[in-house]
Amino acid sequence: LIFASFLTLALFQRSLITNALSAPPTTSKVLLAKAISITKKANSNPIFAEEACSLWSEAIQDETLTEFAETMHALYASVLARVGRDRQALKEYETSLRLLEKSGATSKAATKVEIDIRLGMGKCLQRLLRYGEARNTFLDASNRCGGDGVIGNGWESISRSESLRRAALCSMRLG
Numbered sequence: 201l202i203f204a205s206f207l208t209l210a211l212f213q214r215s216l217i218t219n220a221l222s223a224p225p226t227t228s229k230v231l232l233a234k235a236i237s238i239t240k241k242a243n244s245n246p247i248f249a250e251e252a253c254s255l256w257s258e259a260i261q262d263e264t265l266t267e268f269a270e271t272m273h274a275l276y277a278s279v280l281a282r283v284g285r286d287r288q289a290l291k292e293y294e295t296s297l298r299l300l301e302k303s304g305a306t307s308k309a310a311t312k313v314e315i316d317i318r319l320g321m322g323k324c325l326q327r328l329l330r331y332g333e334a335r336n337t338f339l340d341a342s343n344r345c346g347g348d349g350v351i352g353n354g355w356e357s358i359s360r361s362e363s364l365r366r367a368a369l370c371s372m373r374l375g
Contacts, residue, residue: 252279270299286324293321310344335370338363
């Protein structure tokens with residue numbers, strides 16, 4: 201189970217570093233950097249996942265970090281899912297997607313972060329045995345990936361393929 205996309209983490213870390221270069225380090229930015237670091241460790245060692253949950257829980261409460269809110273909620277959701285807290289993870293994914301919609305990001309071409317959020321939501325719904333909702337979430341993710349139906353090696357094609365495969369599995373579970 202890969203719960204936090206390395207690409208999402210890398211993009212987030214690059215954004216944080218760029219932002220940090222223009223301002224002195226703050227307690228908030230140190231917290232954010234630590235949360236990112238522990239989340240990376242949790243990708244390969246689940247022992248770190250609970251610590252990552254605590255750090256993200258604290259970070260999303262920090263009002264000085266609102267520019268990173270949608271990504272922080274998504275990464276928090278991913279570590280919650282890693283430790284089996286799918287109901288709470290689903291709420292965080294929904295918050296993250298709502299923030300993306302509010303910013304207007306979902307009215308443009310889908311980003312890897314958005315698709316990761318949608319796939320994470322679908323996986324949580326699957327584990328919660330909510331197959332109809334999961335199927336629809338995976339189909340939404342697939343539709344947002346766009347493309348001409350040609351399967352390639354880019355993240356869009358890989359995500360679209362995974363979304364369709366998971367949607368089909370959910371449909372089979374529904375009968």
